[in-house]
Amino acid sequence: MGLLQLVEDRPTPNAVYNWRIWACAAVASFASCMIGYDSAFIGTTLALDSFSDEFGFPEMTASHLALVKANIVSVYQAGAFFGSFFAYASTFFIGRRYSLHVFSLVFILGAGMNLGANGARGLGLIYGGRVLAGIGVGGCSMVVPIYISELAPPAVRGALVGIYELGWQIGGLVGFWINYGLTQTMAPSHEQWIIPFAVQLIPAGILFIGALWIKESPRWLLTKGKRELAMKNLCWIRKLPQDDIYLVEEVAFIDAAIEEQRAAIGVGFWKPFQAVARNRKVQWRFFLGGMLFLWQNGSGINAINYYSPTVFQSIGIHGTSTGFLTTGIFGVVKTAITFVWLFFLIDRLGRRRLLMIGAIGGSLCMWYLGAYIKISDPDANTSNTKLSSSGIAAIFFFYLWTAFYTPSWNGTPWVINSEMFDQNTRSLGQASAAANNWFWNFIISRFTPQMFLTMKYGVYFFFASLMIMSVVFVFFLIPETKGIPLEAMDRLFETKPVRKAHAIVTEELRVQDEEFRHDAEGAGLGVAKTQLTANKIEDTGA
Template sequence: MAPSHKQWIIPFAVQLIPAGLLFGGSFFLRESPRWLIANNKREKALKNLSWIRNLHPDDLYIVEEIAFIDAAIEEQAATIGMGFWKPFKAVGQSHRVQWRFFLGGMLFLWQNGSGINAINYYSPTVFKSIGINGTSTGFLTTGIFGVVKTALTLVWLFFLIDRLGRRNLLMIGGAGGGVCMFIIGGYISSVNISKTSDHLSGGGTAAIFFFYLWTAFYTPSWNGTPWVLNSEMFDQNTRSLGQASAAANNWFWNFIISRFTPQMFNTMGKSGCGVYFFFASMMIVSIPFVYFLIPETKGIPLESMDRLFDVRPVRSAHAVIHAEDEAREAEFRLDAEGAGLSVAKEKLEHHEYTTEV
């Protein structure tokens, strides 16, 4: 495209498309049933929960989940109370919760330590270090990188996150991405990039292949999974503060990595090969961190998170808590069926209870 006003206005306009879709889609989002119950909007909470679960309001599963939400809210009111500053109080009083905040923050250290934001912000520099010369070629390669990320994000969202689980995705992504980064760094350290021609050699082509393979490992693992874990690993008492902590940690480590990436390329090895070895090492080290410290949260309700993080060894925690929850649900269903419990009866009993209180 010839130099003109369009050179900046078109890229700017394209960025408005996802923002517009997000804005429009927000009008169709349903409010959380837990929030509605906590704010005395019980009938709407029941309607939203039935829509989310795709079950009739009289289904026993809906009755069961409403009862568990009630119990969690009552426990929160009895322990830390309701209010803006109460989650801070809960974190300050519990070493177990502080440990979870540490784990959630460290996930973003490993995420940014993979090199993703160094590539996002300095992609022309990154591709030049591999041997990609020319502005147009560099931009094309960067564009392909974005397309690959977008496509694999959809695969992660619709197929992988709830099939492979959070732990498995993170460990697979760390192992595969680390190997790819080591190979790229090895190639750069073995050739003189500055003297290569505009035409990529076989080794350069292989390096580009492993870069996109790294993208294929990273995107369905470390790209979004830390956010999912942080949304699941905190109980109702501290969940909102946990999400705020996750965002703060993400931007802090994002700033650290992006701030020093140019200096890293200038000082870490020939043609910046040490940068790739550094990112590779960070991805490999993330594997034992996840294996020994991060339990699987897939399918575990928020009300069971405290118990989940208490089970040792961590790799067995998911199976133990899942079995406990199944036993508790079976007992609840047996008692509910014996008592002829229904949503109508549960709503009446709750109304009588709140009236008496």
């Protein structure tokens, strides 16, 4: 089997890999367009002269301005943290699909509040609206990965969940370029900075409308006893008849997992909390999922996303227009490489290998950037707008860091968290993962301006060190999950050593599937023989 070949847990009909699962994943992933757009547009919008002048930024001291910018950015992440946990309740009671309706509507209300802000009213509507919008995206960030993973065949589950990351990058691409376009085509005005805030409503509106078309998760329907609708949705998603052997096996796996859940912890709202509290193995998996987002944010990505003008200024890029252009190119590189990650790497090269390669390469780039700033001190040469050869090399290493980070830590932690929890704790596990993402995101976004003020080049050394530490974490603690059915994740995470767990479990599943099919064929042959004997007796009697 080649390195870039799909790994299937069992023989899979081609019909399973149909356009419907990709379309459902794409519609749901407009939620990540909302998130990606915000992470990109807010930093450059705060740097617009029109926004800065309207809210009195030039009159503020450096420390006060850093605090105001940090608050504007970080209240969004604070709202998202709580939205992640609100989503656990909504997905339990009303399902995945209707939860997307609710949280996209909450986001629309919050984004609409932003449009009422102006210099006379102050920043209150922006603060309040961003908290509300944060709750909306926090809920969506919990719902979408688990929804997609429950619809996906194992062999392409990483790619399907990866569409969520692709949506993030497309939203980010628009967000990185929009203010550059506005500075080139519009004079500074109130309308100039309102436009990027208004664009947030587009992906939210598409998600709200698209959620009318997508199907509810068959897994969730089966847990609620809605078997007829679950089978109807599963047949539609897989484009297979109900009696197809692939569907029979899939439903049998889901039913077995649900029965195991009922026997082990029950199906009540608080049961997963109780299961986590009394099971150290489950607690360990929650810890691993949360730590992945610590290392993701420890790479420096959200410092760059939210404060890209500050980052490029520290490297030596001066001027609003030039800074916005450089930021826009950063968005193009991220989006282009995300396509490679999605279609060629995540379900072929695997999760572990991508994370370790990305962290090692990204760390080396960060070490160079820190050393360049320490030696050249670009902030002391603001009068010289032309980059030196070492400055050009610094820009190259920044984009090289992007090339290492994007196909590794950008989306892979979401993929692993969407698939690593068992049926008993999957919804709570995804809520925990999303909350961890937003918590560490909040920490970085809240303190990045102060870090650049006090640490300067040390910021890059800090992120470089964290990336090296993440390699050790992944190598010893995170097993490869590609191609493993969701129902076999317990077995995978209990198999030791971690680096060999994937190969061991894959072989066990292959043997198990052969036995299942052999038994099924034997049962079918027995029925055929019985029917043949009955026909002979009937013919003889006649």
